[in-house]
Amino acid sequence: MDFTKDDQEILGELINIAFGSAVVQIADLFERFAKLHVPSIEVATTQKLGQYFQDKTEEEGYTYLTTQLFKGNFCGEILFFVNENSAKNILKLVYEASEIDLDEVDSSEVKESLLEIANILGASCVGKLSELLDSNVTFAAPKIDEKTSIMSIMKKLSESSYDSVIFVKTILEFEQENILGDLFILSHSDSIDWLKDALNTFMESY
Amino acid sequence: MKILVVDDSGISRKMLIKSIPENIRESSEILQAENGLEAVEKYKLEFPDIVFLDLTMPIMDGYDALKEIIEYDAGAIVFVISADIQQKAKERVFELGASGMESKPIKPEKMTSIFYYLMDVISKKS
Numbered sequence: 001m002d003f004t005k006d007d008q009e010i011l012g013e014l015i016n017i018a019f020g021s022a023v024v025q026i027a028d029l030f031e032r033f034a035k036l037h038v039p040s041i042e043v044a045t046t047q048k049l050g051q052y053f054q055d056k057t058e059e060e061g062y063t064y065l066t067t068q069l070f071k072g073n074f075c076g077e078i079l080f081f082v083n084e085n086s087a088k089n090i091l092k093l094v095y096e097a098s099e100i101d102l103d104e105v106d107s108s109e110v111k112e113s114l115l116e117i118a119n120i121l122g123a124s125c126v127g128k129l130s131e132l133l134d135s136n137v138t139f140a141a142p143k144i145d146e147k148t149s150i151m152s153i154m155k156k157l158s159e160s161s162y163d164s165v166i167f168v169k170t171i172l173e174f175e176q177e178n179i180l181g182d183l184f185i186l187s188h189s190d191s192i193d194w195l196k197d198a199l200n201t202f203m204e205s206y
Numbered sequence: 207m208k209i210l211v212v213d214d215s216g217i218s219r220k221m222l223i224k225s226i227p228e229n230i231r232e233s234s235e236i237l238q239a240e241n242g243l244e245a246v247e248k249y250k251l252e253f254p255d256i257v258f259l260d261l262t263m264p265i266m267d268g269y270d271a272l273k274e275i276i277e278y279d280a281g282a283i284v285f286v287i288s289a290d291i292q293q294k295a296k297e298r299v300f301e302l303g304a305s306g307m308e309s310k311p312i313k314p315e316k317m318t319s320i321f322y323y324l325m326d327v328i329s330k331k332s
Contacts, residue, residue, distance in 0.1 A: 009217045016215070016262070017310045020289025033294040036262045038214065132311065203217075205313070206224040 003043045003196065010199045012041040014132050015125065015168055022124030023172060026117065030093045032174050039170040043192070046157050049165045049184060053153045056081065056182075065145045065153065066118035070126055072137035073194050076162065076187030078122035082114065082179065089177035090117050111144045118142050122183060125168070133198040162186040207234040210254035212245040212271065213287075214263040218310070222258055222287065225317040242271030249275050249282070256324055259304075261288040261295065269298065276303035283327055285320065287312055 019039050027034040056063065064087055066080045082090070084102065087110065091100040094113040102110060119142045130137045145152065164187050172179040187195075207230065213219045219238050223231065237252055239245040242259075243266040249257065257275065261268035268286060275282045286299045286307040299307050305327050308320060 006217070009215065013215045013218045013221075014311075017289040020262075020291060020310070023290075024292050027292050027294075033292060036290045038262050038264070203221075206221050 003192070007196055007199055008041065008043055010203055011043070011166070011195070012039070014129055014199070014202070015039055015041055015166075017132065018125045018128035019121075019168070019170060021128045022121045025120050025124055026172065027174075029120070030174070032093070035173040037171045037173060039168050042167040044165055044167060046160075046162050046165050046186065049167075049186075050154055050157055052167070052182075053081075056083075064114055066115060066122075066142050067145070068119065068122050068142035069140040070123075070137045071140075072130060073135045073191075073198070074126075074130055074133070074137060074187070075191050076185055077160075078118075078126060078142075079184040079186065080118040080122055081182045081184070086179045086181060087114060089174075089179050090114060092177050093174065115142050115144050117179075117181075118144070121181065125183065126185060133195075133202055135198065160186070161188060163189050164192045207256070208237060208252055208254040209234050210237045210239060210245065210248055210252065210257045212239045212242070212257065212263070212268070213260040214240050215260075216240075218260065222312055222317075225312050225314045227314070227318050227321055230321060242266030242268055242274075245271045246274045246278070250278060253279075255283065255328065257282065257284040259284050259286050261286060261290050261299070269302065272299060272302045272304055281331055283324060283331070285324065 016038060020036055023034050023036055064082050068078045070076060070078065088100045088102055090113055091105060091110060123139045126137060166185040168183040168185065170181065172181065211219050211222050213222065223236055237248055237254060239248050241263045245257065245259065259268045259272060268288065272284055275284055283305045286304045287310055289310045291309045296307055306320065306323060308316065
C-alpha cells in the first residue's frame with residue numbers, strides 16, 4: 001500500500017477534525033464536556049488488524065464489536081471495538097448512573113446503547129471526513145457482536161474482500177468515565193487510491 | 207508583524223500558514239511551536255503580535271498554554287483554531303482570555319476575515 005508519511009499526516013489531521021465533530025455530538029447528547037485527545041492514525045493491511053484483534057481479545061477477553069457499512073467514492077465498513085470497562089462507562093453515561101453491572105442490564109439495552117455511540121462516532125467521523133474531501137457517503141444501520149471471539153473476527157476478515165484498514169485509536173474522556181474505543185475503517189485498495197487522490201486535492205486547495 | 211502558529215500537526219501548521227493572506231504572510235515573521243509548552247516559551251522570547259493556538263496537543267494542551275500566556279501578558283492576542291467545537295470548550299477559551307475561536311480546517315477566505323477582525327483588535331489595543 002503506497003500511503004506516504006505525508007498522506008498519513010494529512011489523513012490524521014482530517015480524522016482529528018472529523019473525530020472532533022463526532023465527539024461534540026456525543027458530548028451534546030449526554031450534556032457533558034469531553035476532553036478531546038489526538039487520535040492515533042495508522043493505515044495498514046487487514047492482516048495487521050487480525051493480529052491486533054488476537055492481542056486485544058487475549059488481553060481483555062470480553063469485548064463488543066460494532067460494524068457499519070458505508071458507500072460512496074470512499075466505501076467500506078467501520079468497526080468499533082470496546083472492552084467491558086468502556087462498555088460499562090457508555091452505559092453509565094446513557095443511564096446517568098454512577099455504577100453499572102452489565103449482567104444486570106438487559107442485553108438488548110446494552111447493545112442499543114453501544115450501537116448508538118458507535119453509530120454517532122463512526123458515521124460522524126467518516127461522514128465528516130468525506131465532507132472535508134468534497135464527497136459524501138451513505139451508511140447502513142450498524143450491527144453489533146457481543147462477546148466477540150477472535151475466531152469470528154478472523155473468519156469475517158478472511159471472507160471479506162477488504163485489504164486495507166485505517167486504525168483510529170482514541171480516548172473519549174468525560175469527567176468521570178473514559179471510553180477507550182478503537183475505530184477501524186476497512187476498505188478496498190481502489191477506495192484507498194481514491195482517498196489518496198482526494199487528500200492531495202485537499203492540500204492543493206492551500 | 208510576528209505570528210506564532212501552535213499545533214502538534216506539521217500539516218495543520220502548514221495549512222494554517224498557507225491560509226494567511228499572502229501580503230501579510232510575506233511581510234510577517236512566522237514562528238511555529240509543536241505544543242503548548244513550546245508556545246509559552248516562544249511567546250516569552252518573541253512577543254508575537256498574534257498567536258494561533260490549537261487545543262488538543264501533547265505535553266501541554268492549548269487551554270494551559272492560553273492560561274499561561276494570558277497570565278504572562280494580559281494583552282496577548284491569542285486566536286484558538288481547534289477541532290474541538292463544543293460550546294463548553296468555546297466558553298472556556300473565552301473565559302481564559304482568547305481573542306477569538308474558529309473550527310478547523312481554516313480555508314484562506316475564512317482566514318482573511320479572521321485577519322480583518324484581528325487587525326481591528328490590534329488597533330483598539332494600541
